[in-house]
Structure formats: C-alpha cells, structure tokens
Amino acid sequence: MVFQDKKTQTDQFLVSSREFSGLKLKHVLKFLSSLLLPLALGVFTLIISLQQQQLAKQQREEDRNASKQQRIEDREATERLREQDRNLSQQQRIEDRIAAEQLREQDRNSSQQQRIEDRIAAEQLRQLERTLTNERYQKEVLDTYIKEIGKLLEKNHGSLISNEVAATLARAKTLNIFRKLDSQYNVHIIRFLYEAKQLTELHEHPSLDLSTAELHDMDFRDSAINKRILKRLSMTSIFLTNATFIGIEMEHVNFADTQFDTVNFSSAKLRHVNFSHARFDHANFSFTSLMNTTFSLSQLKNINFSSTRHEDVDFRFAALENIDFSSSQLKNDLSYTQNLFLGCALASADFSVTRASDTDFQQVYCVAARFNKTDLSSSCFRQSNVKRALFIDADLTDVSFLDANLYKANFSETTVTDEQLRSALSIQNAVLRNGTLVHDTNLINNGQADCNIPLVNHWTLLTGNIITMKSDNNTSNCRFVLQALNTSASMFQRLNLSKRWNSTSWSYTQVVFSAQMSPNVSIELRGINVNDSVVARQALSFNKENVTMILRKDMRELEIFIEFTVPVNQSTTSYWCDDIRLFIVYDAYGEFQQVVPDISLNAQWANNGVTVAGGNGSGNTINQISSPHGFFIDDDQTMVIADFRNHRIVQWKMNDTNGQVVAGGHGRGNLLHQLNQPTDVLIEKETDSLIICDMWNLRVLQWSRRHGTTHGEILVDNINCWGLAMDNQKCLYISDTENDEVRRYQMGDNNGTVVAGGHEKGDGLNQLDFPTYIFVDRQHSVYVSDYVNHRVMKWNKGAAEGITVAGGQGQGSALTQLSYPNGLFVDTLNSLYVADRENNRVMRWSQGAKQGSVMVGGNGRGEGVNQFHYLEGLSFDRYGNLYVVDHGNHRVQCFSIQ
Structure with missing residues (x-):
C-alpha cells in the first residue's frame, strides 16, 4: 500500500516536471x-551589516582602549595628586x-626684649629714684647751707x-657746697x-x-634780677667753665683774676666791669656793649668781639690771640698800650681816637679797619693784612x-716815612699824606722800555730781533719795536714767585698785568x-690792555711772552709795545665781592652734607629758617641767608647752632x-653793608651791618x-x-644798563x-x-646775545x-656749578x-x-667747600671738598 502511494507520487512528480519544463523561457527569466x-x-x-558590525567592533575596541588609557591617566593623575599631597603635606x-x-x-626674642625693656624700665626707675634722691639730698644740703649761713649772718649783724x-667758716662751707651741688643749685647759692649782699664789694x-x-655750666641769668641785671657783683680769682651771661646788664662787676673757659656774653651790656688779670679761652662777646670795662694785663684767646661797641675800654698790657673785632665800634678813651694782638681779626673794626702805642698787631687781619687819630707809636703791623685800612x-x-699788605691803605695827614713803606709787602694804590697815590715797584724788569739799557739784560729773545727805539711822536718815550727787515719776533721774561708770594700766608692772591x-x-x-x-694764561692785545x-699753589714762575707779527712790506717801527707792568694784589678777597676758590678740574666733594644753618624745620626762631633762597658766604665763612618766608636776612657763623637776624624780621x-x-643777598665789603633783593616790595635795599642799624636804604x-x-x-x-633782563647799575644810579x-x-x-640767579x-x-628755558646763559661784556653754557636741551x-x-x-x-632745582x-x-656731571x-x-x-642758592668758601641752600628742607648743607 505504501509502495502504491509512492508510485502515485512519483508519477505526479513526473507529470509536474513535464509541465514545468513546458513553461516558457520568459517566465523563467521573469x-x-x-x-x-x-x-x-x-x-x-x-555587506552593510558586516561593515556596521566591523565599525561597531572597532568603536568598541577604541572605546576599550580610550577607557583603558583614561584609567591609566586617571591612575597617573591620582598618583600625581597623591604625590603632590605628600609633598604639600x-x-x-x-x-x-x-x-x-x-x-x-619671636617669643624668645619678645621675652628677651621684654626682659631688656623691663631692665631698662627698672634702670630708668632706679635712675629716677636716684635723681629724686639726689635732688632731695641737694635740696636738703642747700636748705641746711642757707640755714647755717643765715645763722652766721644773724650772729654777725648781716x-x-x-x-x-x-x-673763714662761710668761705669753707661755700666752697664745700659748690663741690657737692650741681650747677642749678650752685646758681641758687x-x-x-x-x-644777701655778701658778694657785693664796696669800699x-x-x-x-x-x-x-x-663752677661749671652756670647760667648767671638765673642769678640776675629778673634774669637781666647784675650790679656790684664781685667774684674774683674763680674758675668759670661753660658759663652764660647772654643779654645780662652788668654794672660795677668784678671778675679780676678769674679764669673763663667757654663763656658767652653775647648781647650783654657791661658797664664798669673789671676783667683785669683774667684769662679767657673761647669767649663770645658778639653784639655786646662794653663801657668803662678793663681787660688790662689779661690773656684773651679765641675771643669773638665782632659787632661789639667799645667805649672807654682798657686793654693795656693784655695779650690777645685769635681775636675777632670785625665790625666793632671802638670809641673815646680806649687804651691798648703794649697789647699783643697776635693773629687777631680786626676787619672793619674802628680803633679811631684810641691809644695803642707799643702794641703788637703782628699777623693781624685788619682789612678796612679804622685807626684815624689813633696813637700807634712804636707799634708793629708785621706780616699783617692792612688792606684798605684808614690811618x-x-x-x-x-x-x-715789615712785610705788611698796605694795598689801598690811607695815610693822609700822617708822617709815615718812605722807609716804613718800603719795608711793606705791598703799598699799591696807598694814599700818602698829600693825597697822592703810591705804587709798588713794577715786577717786570725793563717793562718800560729804556733806550739806554740793552734789551738782553732782562729779556730773552726767542726769534727775530727786537730793539728799543724812541717814538716818532715823543722822542722822550722809548718803545720795544721790531728791527728792520724782520717780519716776526718773540721774547720773554720770567719772574720767580718764591720770594714774592707765600701761598699759605696769602692763599687768595692775584696778579694785575697791563701793557700798551x-x-x-x-x-x-x-x-x-x-x-x-703752562698751567694758566691770560692774553693782552691792542683792544685789551x-x-x-x-x-x-702749583705756580713757580710767571712768564711774560711777547710776539710781533708784521705783514710783509710794512714798516716795522709802526708795530711796538711798551709800559709792561705787573704787580701783585695780596689777599684779593674784597677786591671781588664773592670768594672764588682755586678748584681742580678733578675735585670731588663728600657725598653726604652737614647742616650748617637751619635744619630744625620751618619756623621763625633763631635756630630756624623758612624756605631760604639766596645766600652769600664771606671769606671768614660767615653766611648771610635770604630767609624768604620769615621776611628777614639771617647771619650764621660757622659751627653756630643759632643764627642772628641782621635785617628785617619785623x-x-x-x-x-x-x-x-x-x-637774594650779598655783602658789600667796602661799606660793610648788605645788598638785599626785597622781591615783593619791588626794590633793592642797602642795609649796614653795623650794630644798631634798624632799617635799610x-x-x-x-x-x-x-638775583x-x-x-x-x-x-x-x-x-x-618781569622784564626778562639783567641790568648793571653804578652805585647811585636808579636806571641801569641792560647787559x-x-x-x-x-x-x-x-x-x-x-631770569633768577646771576654770577x-x-x-x-x-x-x-x-x-x-631750563638753561644757563653767558653774556660776555658788551655782547648782543648770549651763549648757552649749560642745559638748553629742554627740561629733563x-x-x-x-x-x-x-x-x-x-x-x-x-x-x-649749577643748582639744578627740580632734579635735586x-x-x-x-x-x-x-x-655736565653730578657733584652732589x-x-x-x-x-x-x-x-x-x-635747590636755591649755592656758593663756595675760600677752601673749596660747597654750600647749598636746601629750600624745602629749610636748611643750608655743606659738602667738604675731598
């Protein structure tokens, strides 16, 4: 049965195959x-799927790699952070x-500092306790002394x-008390x-x-009545050190045989004061009035009598060394007989109508001093600077x-002899009895041509030939002329300075040279x-005679060099020279109004300055200046300063802590x-006065420096x-x-000439x-x-325009x-030298x-x-030290030359 079914199926399949085979080709192709x-x-x-899978795989691989790399980097970063944390920690x-x-x-230092401070505080406390104990002791000693002396006074009827x-008992007690007590208590004694009138001396x-x-550090103003008056005080044969009598009126006071060391009598008034046989070393009597006062047989050394008034003062047989009588007034019956004024400064001092016979003025600086009608018989001015003095x-x-500088001294109405004058170092332009001027001998040998003297006696010919010949216009006048047939010639003469000039004694000296x-x-x-x-030279010409x-200091000789240069085919006698003169002006200070030192081109100054005036802030006390401007320094280093904001001129002596108002101040x-x-201010030395630029009053004043001057002219x-x-x-x-100009004025001329x-x-x-400051x-x-214009201009004499000698390149x-x-x-x-204001x-x-180069x-x-x-003003002293007015710091600074 089964096989039948299989057969049937096979047949059907065959039938179907045949049917299929019968289909048309197009159907197959379709x-x-x-x-x-x-x-x-x-x-x-x-294919797309495979590619996507491949890409996805690659992406996954990359993601895995990136993730792995990220994990590595994270681990490394973490490690670094941990390392940093470890390092930071x-x-x-x-x-x-x-x-x-x-x-x-700090704690240790603080503790140590605290201990130090505690020790200091404890020491200060102990010192205070000792001071208080000492004061209590001294007060008790003083009280006990006064009680004991009081009892003695009562017992002895006053x-x-x-x-x-x-x-004797009072003397012993007092001297013993002086040794026990400080100066402030000794003043009370x-x-x-x-x-109690025990120091009053009557007949x-x-x-x-x-x-x-x-007695040391005594201020006698505390002993004076109302700190001003001391009368009939007698303290003889004592020792006074660093004592002060400033501004005290003293009358009938006896300091005979007393030794004074560093005492100040400035601005005091002394009448009938006895300093006979006294010994002074470093005393200040400046601006003091001395009347009927005696210094006879006393010894005075380093004393300042500047600007004092002397009337009936007796210096007989006194020895004076380094005494400054500058600008003093000495009147009436003064006696200086047999005085020794060795090395004293008597500039502008007035000795008129005084007795100074047999007095030694050796090595004295008495420029412009007045000795009119003075008995100077048998006195000595050896090696003294007596320039412009009046006799x-x-x-x-x-x-x-002998060897004195008598330049421009006035000997009118005297009997001074030729022999006396010949012994002097210089008598140039001195005035003789009859009013005629006397001159020094010309230092140029045969400077005035002499036809009777051979040229070679004093002159040395270098080139050509020069002869002496009488002038065509004046047969009595002989000249140096070029010999015929010569077109050029030169000759010279040298002068040895060693016997004519001592740079130590006469540091600032000039020669005056002239010729025709x-x-x-x-x-x-x-x-x-x-x-x-050759270290210096000055030339003469037909237009500059x-x-x-x-x-x-480095000069040994002076040389006079003469040169003739004549055009060819011209008469040589038309070219000549004659009347060649040279003389020396010793101590030329005052011939020029400002000290001009001899400064080397390589000179340097100290980097740090020293305050020599002011420096105590802006103010109007005597140790202050306010916004100072112009400034002048004299040859004795005395400074006068235009005290701008205080409307005054102050004078400041070297090493003084206080200045003096010498003009204005009202x-x-x-x-x-x-x-x-x-x-601005300057010193006019011939009249001993100040010339002041009173800016906001639009005027220039002359103000005498003599004591007692109250106003200017x-x-x-x-x-x-x-300036x-x-x-x-x-x-x-x-x-x-205002008019942007500089004018030159003759004295007494109110118009002036623009220069x-x-x-x-x-x-x-x-x-x-x-224009501000000028030189x-x-x-x-x-x-x-x-x-x-931020520049310095130089205008030569008679020039129509100036020359820029510093700056001029704009501000900077x-x-x-x-x-x-x-x-x-x-x-x-x-x-x-320029004070460059805003560059300081x-x-x-x-x-x-x-x-330029910066000096300081x-x-x-x-x-x-x-x-x-x-900066405002600047100047130099005779030694080359630099002084600068420091405007905003209200001071004057000195920079020492190195």
Missing part, C-alpha cells in the same frame, strides 16, 4: 529576475615647623666779712649770697672770698709795617709750574625796617628783582623777572624767560639762570639737561663741555644727608 532584486538587497544589507609640615620655630624665636672766723664792705671756686691823622712814629701795544703785537701772561708746564690772573611789610619775601626801586651780583668795580647787577636779555620773553639767544666773573661776563634729568636751574657759581678755571642735584659743567645730590627728593628738596 522569475529569476524577481529573485535577483531581493537577493541583491539582501547581499547589500548583509611635607612642605606644610616644614613650613609649620619653621613658623613654629619662628614663633618660638656781714660775714666783719668777723674773720665767720668769713650765688643768688642767695648776692641777694667799706668787701665781698666774701670765693677764690679757687670751680688818617694817626701817630705812626716808629711803626713797623699796537696791532699785530700780542703779549701773554703765563703761569708756570715746577715741571715747566689789562688782565688779572689768580695765583695757584613782619611782612614795605616800611624801611621791613622786608617782603627777600630772594633804597638803592633801586620799581624792579621785579630776584644779585657785584663786580670788582662796585657795579651792581640785578635780574628782573643780558631785554628783548621780551623767549628762548632766543638774545632772550630770557624768568659775574672778573671779565664782567654775566652768567644767568634762564629758569623757564639727562646730563645734557636741567630742570629749573637756580644758584650759580663759576670758579677760576671757568667751570660752572648740583652739576658741574667744565668750560666748553657738552654735558641726584639721589631723589628727600631729607637725607645726600638728598635735597628743591
């Missing part, structure tokens, strides 16, 4: 094509340990001297005895003997002037050093005893003055900030813009601080620039230099010893 499309889609889908622990150690150190035992009542007492109608019998000559002849004065090198030269105003913001008014200068012909130069600027405000070479050299060239701090220049100074080598420095510009300052604005706060 069928196949219907199958290919799905197949292709499937294959494409498969270690650093923190180190810092914590250091901080802890520092804290412990006089300790009336009973010898009481006098003196006052007690003085008020019937001698004073208590306190001889041999040693009118004085008795000069047997007076010695025709065109094409030149004459040169040369300074020669020990190496035979006289010059001056400052003698320098408040701001326009009366003649007042000033209104003065900007107007020299020039209606001028916006700022002042004076030349050696006494011409005054004033800068005018710089005057062409309106501007920066041209013939213009200025707010005039020996050739009368004017140097001007052209303030707003470079070495070629300045910033509002102020004070000026030009030394003997024509080096220019002092600069030096050598002659012809394109840039330049360390920023400040109040340090090497700093400034805006």
Whole structure:
C-alpha cells in the first residue's frame, strides 16, 4: 500500500516536471529576475551589516582602549595628586615647623626684649629714684647751707666779712657746697649770697672770698634780677667753665683774676666791669656793649668781639690771640698800650681816637679797619693784612709795617716815612699824606722800555730781533719795536714767585698785568709750574690792555711772552709795545665781592652734607629758617641767608647752632625796617653793608651791618628783582623777572644798563624767560639762570646775545639737561656749578663741555644727608667747600671738598 502511494507520487512528480519544463523561457527569466532584486538587497544589507558590525567592533575596541588609557591617566593623575599631597603635606609640615620655630624665636626674642625693656624700665626707675634722691639730698644740703649761713649772718649783724672766723667758716662751707651741688643749685647759692649782699664789694664792705671756686655750666641769668641785671657783683680769682651771661646788664662787676673757659656774653651790656688779670679761652662777646670795662694785663684767646661797641675800654698790657673785632665800634678813651694782638681779626673794626702805642698787631687781619687819630707809636703791623685800612691823622712814629699788605691803605695827614713803606709787602694804590697815590715797584724788569739799557739784560729773545727805539711822536718815550727787515719776533721774561708770594700766608692772591701795544703785537701772561708746564694764561692785545690772573699753589714762575707779527712790506717801527707792568694784589678777597676758590678740574666733594644753618624745620626762631633762597658766604665763612618766608636776612657763623637776624624780621611789610619775601643777598665789603633783593616790595635795599642799624636804604626801586651780583668795580647787577633782563647799575644810579636779555620773553639767544640767579666773573661776563628755558646763559661784556653754557636741551634729568636751574657759581678755571632745582642735584659743567656731571645730590627728593628738596642758592668758601641752600628742607648743607 505504501509502495502504491509512492508510485502515485512519483508519477505526479513526473507529470509536474513535464509541465514545468513546458513553461516558457520568459517566465523563467521573469522569475529569476524577481529573485535577483531581493537577493541583491539582501547581499547589500548583509555587506552593510558586516561593515556596521566591523565599525561597531572597532568603536568598541577604541572605546576599550580610550577607557583603558583614561584609567591609566586617571591612575597617573591620582598618583600625581597623591604625590603632590605628600609633598604639600611635607612642605606644610616644614613650613609649620619653621613658623613654629619662628614663633618660638619671636617669643624668645619678645621675652628677651621684654626682659631688656623691663631692665631698662627698672634702670630708668632706679635712675629716677636716684635723681629724686639726689635732688632731695641737694635740696636738703642747700636748705641746711642757707640755714647755717643765715645763722652766721644773724650772729654777725648781716656781714660775714666783719668777723674773720665767720668769713673763714662761710668761705669753707661755700666752697664745700659748690663741690657737692650741681650747677642749678650752685646758681641758687650765688643768688642767695648776692641777694644777701655778701658778694657785693664796696669800699667799706668787701665781698666774701670765693677764690679757687670751680663752677661749671652756670647760667648767671638765673642769678640776675629778673634774669637781666647784675650790679656790684664781685667774684674774683674763680674758675668759670661753660658759663652764660647772654643779654645780662652788668654794672660795677668784678671778675679780676678769674679764669673763663667757654663763656658767652653775647648781647650783654657791661658797664664798669673789671676783667683785669683774667684769662679767657673761647669767649663770645658778639653784639655786646662794653663801657668803662678793663681787660688790662689779661690773656684773651679765641675771643669773638665782632659787632661789639667799645667805649672807654682798657686793654693795656693784655695779650690777645685769635681775636675777632670785625665790625666793632671802638670809641673815646680806649687804651691798648703794649697789647699783643697776635693773629687777631680786626676787619672793619674802628680803633679811631684810641691809644695803642707799643702794641703788637703782628699777623693781624685788619682789612678796612679804622685807626684815624689813633696813637700807634712804636707799634708793629708785621706780616699783617692792612688792606684798605684808614690811618688818617694817626701817630705812626716808629711803626713797623715789615712785610705788611698796605694795598689801598690811607695815610693822609700822617708822617709815615718812605722807609716804613718800603719795608711793606705791598703799598699799591696807598694814599700818602698829600693825597697822592703810591705804587709798588713794577715786577717786570725793563717793562718800560729804556733806550739806554740793552734789551738782553732782562729779556730773552726767542726769534727775530727786537730793539728799543724812541717814538716818532715823543722822542722822550722809548718803545720795544721790531728791527728792520724782520717780519716776526718773540721774547720773554720770567719772574720767580718764591720770594714774592707765600701761598699759605696769602692763599687768595692775584696778579694785575697791563701793557700798551699796537696791532699785530700780542703779549701773554703765563703761569708756570715746577715741571715747566703752562698751567694758566691770560692774553693782552691792542683792544685789551689789562688782565688779572689768580695765583695757584702749583705756580713757580710767571712768564711774560711777547710776539710781533708784521705783514710783509710794512714798516716795522709802526708795530711796538711798551709800559709792561705787573704787580701783585695780596689777599684779593674784597677786591671781588664773592670768594672764588682755586678748584681742580678733578675735585670731588663728600657725598653726604652737614647742616650748617637751619635744619630744625620751618619756623621763625633763631635756630630756624623758612624756605631760604639766596645766600652769600664771606671769606671768614660767615653766611648771610635770604630767609624768604620769615621776611628777614639771617647771619650764621660757622659751627653756630643759632643764627642772628641782621635785617628785617619785623613782619611782612614795605616800611624801611621791613622786608617782603627777600630772594637774594650779598655783602658789600667796602661799606660793610648788605645788598638785599626785597622781591615783593619791588626794590633793592642797602642795609649796614653795623650794630644798631634798624632799617635799610633804597638803592633801586620799581624792579621785579630776584638775583644779585657785584663786580670788582662796585657795579651792581640785578635780574628782573618781569622784564626778562639783567641790568648793571653804578652805585647811585636808579636806571641801569641792560647787559643780558631785554628783548621780551623767549628762548632766543638774545632772550630770557624768568631770569633768577646771576654770577659775574672778573671779565664782567654775566652768567644767568634762564629758569623757564631750563638753561644757563653767558653774556660776555658788551655782547648782543648770549651763549648757552649749560642745559638748553629742554627740561629733563639727562646730563645734557636741567630742570629749573637756580644758584650759580663759576670758579677760576671757568667751570660752572649749577643748582639744578627740580632734579635735586648740583652739576658741574667744565668750560666748553657738552654735558655736565653730578657733584652732589641726584639721589631723589628727600631729607637725607645726600638728598635735597628743591635747590636755591649755592656758593663756595675760600677752601673749596660747597654750600647749598636746601629750600624745602629749610636748611643750608655743606659738602667738604675731598
């Protein structure tokens, strides 16, 4: 049965196969094509799927790798963080340990400091206790002494001297008390005895003997009545050290045989005071009035009598050494008989109508001193500087002037002899009895040509030939001329200085050289050093017949060199020279109004300054100045300062802690005893007066320096003055900030002549813009601080325009620039020094230099010893030390030359 079914199925299959085979080809193809499309889609889908799977696999691999890398980086970052944490922890622990150690150190230091402070406090407390104990002790001793002396006075009816035992006991007790008590209590002892009239000396009542007492640091103003008056005090044969008598009125006081060491009598009034046989060392009597006072047989050393008034003062047989009588007034019956004035300063002192016979004025500085009608018989002025001194109608019998400088001294109405004058070092321009001038011998041998003397006797020919020949116009006049057929020639003569000039004794000395000559002849004065090198030169010409030269320490000789240069085919006799003169002016201070030291080009100054005036803040006490401006230093280092905000001029001597008001000081105003913001000041030595630029009063005043002067006199008014200068012909130069010019005035002339600027405000070479400080050299060239143009201009004498000698490159701090220049100074080598205001420095510009160099300052604005706060004036003293007005710090600084 089964097989039948299989057979049937097979048949059916065969039938079907045959039917299928019978299908047409197109149907097959159609069928196949219907199958290919799905197949292709499937294959494409498969390929896409495979690619996606591959990409997914790659992505999974990359993700695994990235994840692995991230895990690695995370592990590394974590490790780094852990390392950093470990390092930070270690650093923190180190810092914590250091901080802890520092804290412990601070605690230790604090404890130590606290212990030190505690010890200091304890010591101060003990010191205070000792001081209080000492004061209690001294008060008890003083009270006990007063009680005991009181009992003695009561017992002896008010006089300790009336009973010898009481006098001896009182003397012993007093001397013992002086040794026990401090100065403030010793003053009470003196006052007690003085008020008890035991130190009062009358004919019937001698004073208590306190001889041999040693008293230190005593202020006698505490003993005086109302701190002003001491009358009939007698303290003889005692020792006084560092005592003060300032401003006290003393009358009938006896200090005979007393030894004074460092005492101050300044501004005191002394009448009938006895200093006979006394010994003084370092005493100040400045601005003191001395009347009927005796210093006979006393010894005085290092005493300041400047600006004092002497009337009926007796210095007979006294020995005086290093005494300053400058600007003193000595009147009436004064006696200096057999005095010794060795090394004293008597400049401008007035000895008129005094007795000074047989007095030794050896090595004395008495420039411009007055000896009119003075008995000087048998006195000695050996090696003294007596320049411009007045001896009118004085008795000069047997007076010695050996090696003295008598330049411009006046001997009118005296019997001074030729022999006396010949022994002097210099008598140039001195006035004789009949009013004629006497001159020194010309130091040039055969300087006035002599046709009877061979030229070769004194002159040395170098080239060509020079002869002497009488002038065509004046047959009595002989000249040096070029010999015929010569077109050029030269000759010279040398002068040895060793026997004519001592640089130590006469440190600031100049030679005056003059000659007459025709065109094409030149004459040169040369300074020669020990190496035979020329160290200085000044030339004469047809248009310049006289010059001056400052003698320098390194000069050994002077050489006069003459050269003729004649055009070809011209007569040689038309070219000539004659009247060649040279003389020496010893101690030329005062011939020029400002000290001009000889400073080397390589000179340097200390970096740090020393305050020599002010420096105690802005104020109007005598140890203060306020916004100082202009400044002048005299040859004795006395400074006068324009105290701008205090409307006064103050004078400050070297090493003084306090200044003195010498003009103004009566408040701001326009009366003649007042000033209104003065900007500059100078000293006019011939009249011993101040010239003051009273800026806001639009005037220039002259104010005498003599004691008692209360007001000034107007020299020039209606001028916006700022700076002042004076030349050696006494011409005054004033800068005018309103008209932007500098004018020169003859004394008594109120108009003046423009010598710089005057062409309106501007920066041209013939213009200025707010000129402030000025300087005039020996050739009368004017140097001007052209303030707003930040430059310094030099105007040669008679020039129509100036020359820029410093700055001029705009405002700035470079070495070629300045910033509002102020004070000026030009030394003997024509080096220019400038107070560079807002750069807070002092600069030096050598002659012809394109840039300057900083000498001091330049360390920023400040109040340090090497700093400034805006500069104003500057100057130098005779030794080359530099002085600078430090405006904003209200002080004057001195920088020592190295």
